[in-house]
Amino acid sequence: MKLEKLITEFAAATGIANPVAIEGVWKFAADDHVFGITEDDSGSEAWIFGEIPAPSPERADAFRNAALEANFFMRGTGGAVLSINPESGAYTLMKSMPLATATPEDFFALVEKFVNTLATWKGISTATQEAAASEAAQAPSEEVPSELESEMTKGTDEDAKTLFSNMLRV
Secondary structure, eight states, X not given: OOHHHHHHXXXXXXTOOSOOOBTTBEEEEETTEEEEEEXXXXXXXXXXXXXXXXXXXXXXXXXXXXXHHHHGGGTTTTTOEEEEOTTTOOEEEEEEEESTTOOHHHHHHHHHHHHHHHHHHHHHHHHHHHHHHHHHHSOXXXXXXXXXXXXXXXXXXXXXXXXXXXXXXX
């Protein structure tokens, strides 16, 4: 199915009036999570992507290690790929879907799962920023700070939360 048709049906189902692609990218927001949808040059795959803010400098290495582990067979990314923008240091989560066999139901499920995974990783990145600030104010501890525990219980991607928990113990 053509991406434009899937976008039109998605927009109608979610109450978005007249979605417009700018330079080939449709932008959407769900619960403060902005994501884009585009297609590859051949028009055979849809790509959905969103940015995750860079973690604090104190946690950058640990977050990067967790992202690399999550990318291993995509076990902590909901089937998406996490990558680093070399210019900004921000992370990008991206997932693709073949359009030839895509149905509106498949597309809606892809968007929902993607937004949940994006929210999980944004929460982890934010938690690392909050943890760094908290740690600067207190003595180091072997335990996971309570604000991280509560952040880790959000979202649906259990593997990402497990990887992040392991990352804090390193």
